[in-house]
Amino acid sequence: MATKTATTNGGKLNELKAPPTIAHHEDTAPRKQAPVPLTVEGIAAQRAKAGKLVAGTAAYSDSDMFKSPHAYNQPKARRWDHLLSPEAVARKPCVLKKAATLLKKPGLLSLGGGLPSSDNFPIESLSMQVPHPPVFDHASIEIPDSDIVIGKHDIRDKDGVFDLATALNYGQAVGSAQMLRWVTEHTELVSRPPYADWQCALTIGSTGALDSALRMFCDRGRKDSILTEEYSFSTALETITPMGINIVGVRVDEQGLLPKNLDEILSNWDESARGARKPTVLYTVPSGQNPTGATMGAKRRKEVYDVCSKHDIFILEDEPYYYLQMPPYDKENSAAQPGAVDTSLNQSTEDFLQSLIPTLLSIDVDGRVLRMDSFSKVVVPGSRIGWVTGSEQIIERYIRHTECSSQGPAGFSQALMYKLLDETWGHEGYLRWLINLRGEYTRRRDALLDACEKHLPKDVVSWTPPAAGMFHWISVDHTRHPHAGQKTILEIEEEIFDSCIERGVLACRGSWFRAERDVEPTGLFFRTTYAAASQADMDVAIQRFGEAVRASFGIENNGIETGSPAKRRRIV
């Protein structure tokens, strides 16, 4: 049997790693899509051809080991030296790693790296109960089929691909070869990046990846600026601000970033007036954006990408909600209705992949996108595993940073996620899981939207049903407020928020997500989520929210009898 060896150091030495064995391709090759797109079956065939993956302790690996041959039939990415921060430029490969190739010498005994012996690991095996494909529904989630087991020496004793002796020792910052293979294959299946030298690296989640990416591209001393949606993920803003990076909000509509506004900002940038350098980076959440819930269509993505190309902007594509793309909301046929049947569960995984809006990565001919994926919203947040995909140059810099910070995801997580995603579900099973989850989120979204239709005063409250993700963005028409002249938007927002709390519901104030805190807001919004509350709680919560809005606007309830009399009494 053929074997694919990712081991280069006999499992002895963390610090000494082999240099990349990147396949090289002609830059003069015609720029075209891979002729035969990779499929789930194609992955199986590719693995069979490559042979068993052999990757021991701290084995070196990179995505080139796992990409299909078609991935290479494209030009290489551009170089981004002119955008990198002084910190990123200064990172050097570990001096110890330079000796890596030496470890290939047969019979070499290492007294080099301080890796503990797995003899001293007190964990003999881990087991896990999970539901199995092909069918996922609530029943199967409650009653798992069987236990999955990973032992300490499965590689040695059971011809296994991964084991605890490997997973729980020090590893490579890029992640284990076992998990890197899976994310590389999945990325090619979904995005097929249109350049040859793309690479993946595991992350400890997208919040961690964003912190690293910002430090790679932005610098306080250079007075750097970053673009983002005018309402943006508050943790991202709180990550950016202390670094001394200037945040520039781009106007959005129900499809997110407005390319025209993006172009205007960049075309008219006045460095001295702004006191900051023209932006070089865009941070965006294209699908189910947090907090607005907006999802860019394919055309919008291309337009945004083109403006970024025009102004040489590097794009951080943060896509935790990408797979939570849902069918349009139809209030007559809400998926939250009792007895509603989700026919999409029978969709083929190929059709599912086809139905997804193309990623920015998939149209990135320049290699100017660093895409951030995460398992947090689609498996569990507690794996603290995600991955980034970008050009070889950018991923190499990312890995250098990771070696000196997180060192990559936890071994417990890598072992368990590998057993779940690769050995138990496989790519087909994972896609089926995503199809199931999409149905679950559609039901949740529809329950919240049903409640909004039922309880909210539409003369002053409006919204666009989200097409992806877990957030619903509610617009309140402040111009129709009785005190519109006297009170600021923020004061009205606060009044409604306080009234909500008094009535027993918490919704997030829109102003908490403003990209530019010092600019006066022009709209009044609240962010709600359908991720966690039960259908019944969502109904009561939205009713209370509606009551709070009515109370602030002095609107009488329109007579729909919901909620307890005691609660309704409060309004009038």
Added chain:
Amino acid sequence: MATKTATTNGGKLNELKAPPTIAHHEDTAPRKQAPVPLTVEGIAAQRAKAGKLVAGTAAYSDSDMFKSPHAYNQPKARRWDHLLSPEAVARKPCVLKKAATLLKKPGLLSLGGGLPSSDNFPIESLSMQVPHPPVFDHASIEIPDSDIVIGKHDIRDKDGVFDLATALNYGQAVGSAQMLRWVTEHTELVSRPPYADWQCALTIGSTGALDSALRMFCDRGRKDSILTEEYSFSTALETITPMGINIVGVRVDEQGLLPKNLDEILSNWDESARGARKPTVLYTVPSGQNPTGATMGAKRRKEVYDVCSKHDIFILEDEPYYYLQMPPYDKENSAAQPGAVDTSLNQSTEDFLQSLIPTLLSIDVDGRVLRMDSFSKVVVPGSRIGWVTGSEQIIERYIRHTECSSQGPAGFSQALMYKLLDETWGHEGYLRWLINLRGEYTRRRDALLDACEKHLPKDVVSWTPPAAGMFHWISVDHTRHPHAGQKTILEIEEEIFDSCIERGVLACRGSWFRAERDVEPTGLFFRTTYAAASQADMDVAIQRFGEAVRASFGIENNGIETGSPAKRRRIV
């Protein structure tokens, strides 16, 4: 039964957390050690009194919930505002978190935080096979007693303290209440910090903690400097350098940092000559230092601390090897001899704790130490869990940073480590595990030292037997080299290194660890480790190393008949 509640938000909202409920104490209280030191039994009594820990999804917690009353009977730490970086100063608590107290309102329904419902977590339970105390030896490690199980809803269904629904959802950056309790208790047991407002926070390991700590105290724009051992952990140096921080090496002896040299550097600092600000931070590994293996005695630690107090230096105490403190090496009674009996296995855990050299944290009356602990060397590296201990001010800043980067350790790791350390082993069992591990490392160290005694040419090679950790630092007397006049130290080092590789052994070049790369080295060293190789391999490896040194120095083998004739032939 009394219950200790760490839950403040009904498991609904990650982003909204309650503010700290820090107990306040009079700064005028007499500065003295807690009258009754905490013991393992004391922890059990304390827990019984506090009642069951109730901490659901993303529950707020801090160390004050878990410290003994005696910990408070001391003055508070000093403030470090004048040392913090602009980045650290600029970090603000999440705007969403300000609403945290609101969630205490009974019956409040949250549409706030985007936490996935555990209904959609595909993992029903995890099980683990581990050896149980009180006796740990190789046999018990190979044959675990029983499985430990953690289910999805153990808190709800089994009156459990922790479960997967909680551990695998988003959590607090400080770590889960369950694990924070354990590390707080353990820290008080070992270090009893001599000020009132100390706190712990979980980390993703000490490399990640160091990256954060450096960004909290050092700034490129200020031309900041950091002190460290003249030979220092190469990954630490590679973390510091790209940040634009000036590294200053302090001379060391077999007990590590020389306080006199530290004082000289600081007393005579010339900012314009150095082109950098007088150092404000010391990074040190007091026990089993990497690479020199040096361990500071109690007196040395106090002297170093006093110099730091004199010059207002903040100390980063990195102690991955702290628990690997070993009895002195005795070549006549080497622990690696066949049939050697480790009588220390019968030591009481109280005696074990007493035998440890006091931590810098334990003498830190000012709160100027941020101590970094890690499970990597004593349980498994792959947990990616460690913890920091410092003053309330510093830990608060640390947590603010973690919220915007790693978000704390993986839930898989927290769940499994909690089940192992708290529910299965307990503090007593963990200390017994450390006693066992110390014996294991003593055997490994003695095997390497036995080989050195046997194979190395003592006329040009010398060493101090390490008293802790996993590294052995070998000094080669370059002045006695036949080409001492013509070749530089680095050239001789390279010659021996290359010769080692040719003979089939890898040892790390000392120059790879030099804190100041641009200063000419004054000594010639190699770092070896006894962490991973087998006893037999260590013997052969050191023999080959000795041959390489002899070949470079032109020394005949002294006639000790070891190794194959083929190998010995190479020498002459």
